[in-house]
Amino acid sequence: MAEAEKNYYQTPSFEKAIEAFPPNVKEVTRLASDLCALPGISVPPQNANMEAIQETHNLAKEYAKKAGLQVIEFPPDEGHPYPFLMVTFKETNLADREFNEAVALMGHLDVVPATEAGQFNPYIQEGNLFARGAADMKTVVATYLVWMAEMQKKPDKKPPFIAMISSCEENGSDQPNHTLEALKWLKKEKGVTIRFSVVGERTGELEWMAADTPVGPIMTENRAWRWTQIENENARGKAALRDIAMAVQEGRTRIDQLNREAVPAKKKAGQKGVISGFLNPFTHIPGDEVQERGEGRKWIKVERQKGASVHAAATGTAAPSLIELFQIIEQNAEIQFGAKTTHMREIRIGQEGNFNTYDGSGAMVLSVNAEGDEPLLQNWIQDQVALTGLTLSTHAENPVVETLTQTTFGLDVREILDHKEPVETYLKEIRTQFETKGWAVETRNDRPSWQCPADHPDLMNLQAAYTEVIGEPSPSYVKLYGNDGGSLAALQQETLEGYAEQGRGDAVVFGQVGRSPHGKGEFHRLSSIQPYLDILTTWSQSYQ
Structure with a gap:
């Protein structure tokens, strides 16, 4: 059987491969491909491609700015070699002392090295976006940004969401300007506590889940x-x-x-x-x-x-x-x-x-x-x-x-x-x-294992949105891979009474569908973008 056509980014065949998708999914796919074309490798730290890491960060930042979103940037300097990006709605007033709690959408833009030639040349094949970082996790970061840009255009009251986007997650937040520091900065400088977080790492894991998985499940427990x-x-x-x-x-x-x-x-x-x-x-x-x-x-x-x-x-x-x-x-x-x-x-x-x-x-x-x-x-x-x-x-x-x-x-x-x-x-x-x-x-x-309580109000609203969009409740699984939700769990277990003893963290991992992060043939299933967008929209309505 002949191999299916590879539709490389920035070619007519790429656009033809996505023409049947809704406009917002096309936008996510293009932005994700732009991000995936940049080799922002952070592993190992001594060999990090700092130029590409900065370029990837800048691309995401400029997209958010152009969309009229509020951007908070931690630029690199001598003591902080990696950039960090926070994005929220322009109506969000972090200086307002009454705005003291928020919900984080966590992600990262850095990647591990390629394991085969051409992984920084994105292409679409049989409905999947192939590239290093496509599944882990540039497509979901692109989804966050496109969704927030669309929400910014609407007159509705905005949800208390802050996208927190790291550039040094893959190396374990080796240097300052990472998610844990940003969480502490929000609390110290703005009086804002992140009370709940969704980490957009891939949870639709095609290595063992059904091929027709529509979107990743909401994983409420995570290994250390x-x-x-x-x-x-x-x-x-x-x-x-x-x-x-x-x-x-x-x-x-x-x-x-x-x-x-x-x-x-x-x-x-x-x-x-x-x-x-x-x-x-x-x-x-x-x-x-x-x-x-x-x-x-x-x-x-x-x-x-x-x-x-x-x-x-x-x-x-x-x-x-x-x-x-x-x-x-x-x-x-x-x-x-x-x-x-x-x-x-x-x-x-x-x-x-x-x-x-x-x-x-x-x-x-x-x-x-x-x-x-x-x-x-x-x-x-x-x-x-x-x-x-x-x-x-x-x-x-x-x-x-x-x-x-x-x-x-x-x-x-x-x-x-x-x-x-x-x-x-x-x-x-x-x-x-x-x-x-x-x-x-x-x-x-040192990010501990954690579990989010089933009765957490933000989680309950997210699960209700999932059920409404997908038509059935999310399966219950444990996320086995480390992620920045552990930063919030670590901070909470260190500072809040009872959290360490309970192994509690008010975070979940909820992403889209893909295969082989860190390996050969890494890809992201494009059909999982629209359900994810719909769940975010439905969930956001619970904050009206």
């Missing part, structure tokens, strides 16, 4: 999003490998046990994959400082090749992580060739600072003294391949080209609300354990 980076410029070699592998194994096995024994039956039955996640997304360890001698010395490269890039939150906990497998092989090498003559020369797993995409690849280099016994070495290698499934190759010279200068590794933990307490205990233990040994432990992201 916790990133920890641990470093030591003096740690290296086998000792560092041992410390890191033990910490990773402890976390993974604890969470795996929780997943097997402590997921409520109702939650498990209602949605596949509702478990806590744990990942070691990157580990870099420089080698032992040794003087290697002997004609029989061999270098062994142990590696796992790149697989399909996956969102870090989608990985499981049952199987040993790559760093654990490296530790097993290194220990077996010591047993076979002697601890004193077995040296770890380097480990590289993942990309330093990149918590958000993971392709499974990594390499370790060992050196051993196998003089005069090549068959023994080859038999040992075959045993390790059979044991771990990794690839091992021998080298006559050290294959390490560029020497690492410090040891660093990351922990990415995404626990469901039912596992909040034991996960927080584990992370506290890890911090104490490594800080005691002189390591620097940095919390890069």
Whole structure:
């Protein structure tokens, strides 16, 4: 069967592909495509495309200004490298002390790197918009802006909505000018509390939902999003490998046990994959400082090749992580060739600072003294391949080209609300354990798991609007991916009585339909835009 036509943006065929849609859906699709054409990559932070990030922000800002909306911008400066955008209606008077509560529409414009060629050249195929950022989450940001622009034209009383649009969400809000700071700024400078938030991340997840899902469901519960980076410029070699592998194994096995024994039956039955996640997304360890001698010395490269890039939150906990497998092989090498003559020369797993995409690849280099016994070495290698499934190759010279200068590794933990307490205990233990040994432990992201109360008035009105438009209530699911709703939940759990104990956050995740964010073939289903617009309109009427 011939492949369906790809209708690239800014071509006549693109316009023909959307001609049957209503004008507002066409407008959303064009704006989303403009945004998706810009490679505003923020992952990892040290490689962020700051020029494209600013250009994407400016495009959204200028669209809002042209529509007559009120724009509040946090521009970048030396201490705040990322821009942040807030958009509300021109009638909204943030200086009015009687206006002290608002509802946020949260989104972000930054993206992860492309995983295939052409992802920043948007096209439509079979009713889907293909591009990096189409599903995550530029199309919904475009929907917010187009909807607000249309609402601005109407004489009706405006709802108390503020769009809060980040440019550094994918890297875990690595630097200031992010959603949590904006929430605090609104409260401190304007006396405005965000009492409820809708995060527009994709909730129509076609990897497991029905193909005819009209719009994403309203997800009232969310897993945590916790990133920890641990470093030591003096740690290296086998000792560092041992410390890191033990910490990773402890976390993974604890969470795996929780997943097997402590997921409520109702939650498990209602949605596949509702478990806590744990990942070691990157580990870099420089080698032992040794003087290697002997004609029989061999270098062994142990590696796992790149697989399909996956969102870090989608990985499981049952199987040993790559760093654990490296530790097993290194220990077996010591047993076979002697601890004193077995040296770890380097480990590289993942990309330093990149918590958000993971392709499974990594390499370790060992050196051993196998003089005069090549068959023994080859038999040992075959045993390790059979044991771990990794690839091992021998080298006559050290294959390490560029020497690492410090040891660093990351922990990415995404626990469901039912596992909040034991996960927080584990992370506290890890911090104490490594800080005691002189390591620097940095919390890069700490957004807790949360659930919005079913009787929250704003949620009840949103659910009523969903039912009216779609014709049936929204299904009840748990959002497994981190998002900026966690910023509101974190602030509330820190400052409001009872919120932390209840695992409460007055936010939901409600988006449109798509597939493969962070992966190959990312797309957004255009037919889900109109129902979403209609739900926003119906919901807004409850504030009249």
